[in-house]
Amino acid sequence: MTSDLRQQPDRGLLIVLSGPSGVGKGTVCKALREVDYNLVYSVSATTRAPRAGEIDGVNYFFKTKEQFIEMIEQNQLLEWAEYVGNYYGTPRSFVEETLAAGQDVILEIEVQGALKVRQKFAEAVFIFLMPPSLVELQNRIQTRGTDSAESIVRRMSTAIEELRMIEQYDYCVVNDQVEAACARIQAILVAEHCRRERVLPKIHNWMEEVH
Amino acid sequence: MTSDLRQQPDRGLLIVLSGPSGVGKGTVCKALREVDYNLVYSVSATTRAPRAGEIDGVNYFFKTKEQFIEMIEQNQLLEWAEYVGNYYGTPRSFVEETLAAGQDVILEIEVQGALKVRQKFAEAVFIFLMPPSLVELQNRIQTRGTDSAESIVRRMSTAIEELRMIEQYDYCVVNDQVEAACARIQAILVAEHCRRERVLPKIHNWMEEVH
Numbered sequence: 001m002t003s004d005l006r007q008q009p010d011r012g013l014l015i016v017l018s019g020p021s022g023v024g025k026g027t028v029c030k031a032l033r034e035v036d037y038n039l040v041y042s043v044s045a046t047t048r049a050p051r052a053g054e055i056d057g058v059n060y061f062f063k064t065k066e067q068f069i070e071m072i073e074q075n076q077l078l079e080w081a082e083y084v085g086n087y088y089g090t091p092r093s094f095v096e097e098t099l100a101a102g103q104d105v106i107l108e109i110e111v112q113g114a115l116k117v118r119q120k121f122a123e124a125v126f127i128f129l130m131p132p133s134l135v136e137l138q139n140r141i142q143t144r145g146t147d148s149a150e151s152i153v154r155r156m157s158t159a160i161e162e163l164r165m166i167e168q169y170d171y172c173v174v175n176d177q178v179e180a181a182c183a184r185i186q187a188i189l190v191a192e193h194c195r196r197e198r199v200l201p202k203i204h205n206w207m208e209e210v211h
Numbered sequence: 212m213t214s215d216l217r218q219q220p221d222r223g224l225l226i227v228l229s230g231p232s233g234v235g236k237g238t239v240c241k242a243l244r245e246v247d248y249n250l251v252y253s254v255s256a257t258t259r260a261p262r263a264g265e266i267d268g269v270n271y272f273f274k275t276k277e278q279f280i281e282m283i284e285q286n287q288l289l290e291w292a293e294y295v296g297n298y299y300g301t302p303r304s305f306v307e308e309t310l311a312a313g314q315d316v317i318l319e320i321e322v323q324g325a326l327k328v329r330q331k332f333a334e335a336v337f338i339f340l341m342p343p344s345l346v347e348l349q350n351r352i353q354t355r356g357t358d359s360a361e362s363i364v365r366r367m368s369t370a371i372e373e374l375r376m377i378e379q380y381d382y383c384v385v386n387d388q389v390e391a392a393c394a395r396i397q398a399i400l401v402a403e404h405c406r407r408e409r410v411l412p413k414i415h416n417w418m419e420e421v422h
Contacts, residue, residue: 005395007385018248036353130410134417163414172219173400174412184216184405189404194395198384203374206345 005190006038007199012099013192014121015039015106017159018114019129022141024175026059027128028185029108031178036186037198040098042107048086053072061091067148079116084154088113095182104189111162118168125192127185128169134160137175216401217249218410222401223310225332226250226317228396229325230340231370232295233352236388237270238310239340239396240319242389247397251309253318259297272302289322290327295365299324315400320403329379339380341379343387345371399400 017048019025033041045061047068056062063071068087071077080089090107098105107117117124131137141155171188175181192198230236244252256272258279267273274282279298282288291300301318309316317327328335342348352366377383382399394411403409 005398006392007395127405128407130414134420163417166407166411166414167216169407172407172414173405173407180216181322184218184401187216187398187401188405190398192393193400194338194384196339196377196380196383199385200377203341203377203383206374209345 002209006104006193010102010201012040012048012101012103012105014095014099014116014117015104015154015185015190016031016117016121016124016126016188017106017108017129018111018126018169019175020111020131020137020162022051022137023129024140024178024181025108027178028175028181031182032106032185035182037137038104039189040105042090042095042098042105043108044088044107045077045080046086046088046164048088056181063087071078078120079113079114081110081116083110084151084158090117115165115168120177125171125188126169127167127171127173129181130163130166130172132173132174160192217315217404221313221412223251223312223314223316224400225306225328225398226315226334226396227325227328227332227335227337228317228319228340229322229337230386231322231342231348231373232366233348234318234340234342235389235392236340237390238313240317241385242393243396246393249315250400251314251316253301253306253309253316255318255320256288256291256300256302256421257297259299265297274298274360289331290324292321292323292327294321295362295369300404301328303407321375322376326376326379336382336399337380338382338384338399339377340392341374341377341383341385345386 017025017029029041042181043057043061045063045068047063047065050062054060065087069085069090071089073081077089078092079096080087088110090113095105114126118126130186137159140155141152173181173184228236228240229282243250252392254268256274258274258276261273265271279300281404282300283291286304288300289303289306291298299321301320301324325337329337348370349367352363359387384395386393
């Protein structure tokens with residue numbers, strides 16, 4: 001629905017979707033891609049090993065540590081961070097070119113990376129994906145089944161610290177159901193395209209034509 | 212769709228829908244009422260004569276000038292304004308009670324009235340309904356067929372002045388098609404319920420439970 005309702009953007013919006021470990025960022029982003037063909041998904045680079053079913057260039061650009069450090073040194077990353085022993089980063093040129101072409105871009109990144117993007121893109125829209133409750137978050141981390149017991153304890157502790165970062169975000173979307181979370185994110189996109197500061201240049205043009 | 216996606220509001224949102232004369236505020240509000248049963252429509256009081264089909268207590272509370280002045284004196288109006296020779300105003304108690312009960316309220320009012328509400332309700336969401344173009348606005352004013360030629364010229368002049376007020380609003384919704392305008396307003400409602408400052412108290416409660 002989003003694409004029909006967008007009000008002729010000259011420049012796309014950068015949406016940063018983040019939230020605590022285990023909240024379901026990847027699942028929500030995947031579902032969004034399936035319903036909203038006009039939303040361009042920024043693929044991150046990472047040094048972590050692919051999980052079952054993940055495809056290089058689709059889910060992530062999988063890099064060696066040496067390759068990743070070279071990207072940092074050549075300033076090819078919009079942000080990067082180390083998280084639970086691995087590097088994650090956002091290739092810069094892809095995001096900037098897509099926005100300039102008038103298309104919206106969504107970044108799904110960890111909380112550390114989101115805060116760095118905030119410093120470089122003041123006009124980006126920051127969405128924090130929230131669990132319905134802390135108990136539900138713990139269940140999700142435990143049942144993902146890809147982490148050791150020690151890793152689960154560490155992830156839960158990290159997640160609680162990450163929840164405190166919510167004050168840095170514009171919106172908090174509860175991930176109670178994936179479809180509902182997607183619809184809320186699409187509503188935020190439509191609403192942001194209606195914000196006064198994005199429409200004002202058009203009105204100023206009209207006024208110059210009248211007088 | 213809006214009602215399903217709202218994130219458990221403790222207090223409703225006040226949405227103020229305004230815009231230049233002839234832009235279609237009444238038509239959009241009527242269409243919204245038909246698709247969104249959870250959005251409570253604030254009925255204005257006015258001294259202007261009913262148009263064909265308008266019903267007292269549904270479209271407006273139709274008042275004599277004497278009755279209206281009594282409401283002003285007894286502080287029963289949230290805002291009031293004189294516009295093209297008639298008084299318009301918003302009964303205060305209905306809006307405040309509905310918000311306190313957790314329901315969203317929409318006010319459809321003239322630009323003058325909207326600016327007065329802005330002073331009293333800093334947390335309200337202000338939406339400016341825009342014509343697709345100035346030419347289209349003139350067509351709409353002319354074809355409504357309820358005004359004299361002199362009145363049309365005056366309305367067009369007023370409408371252009373009112374367009375300048377757009378800088379006082381949070382959102383600008385283009386009324387290119389009524390259904391699209393309604394969907395944008397519903398998206399703004401969903402998005403506003405996701406704003407960080409409205410969700411933050413819940414997170415603070417979680418943190419108190421953990422530590």
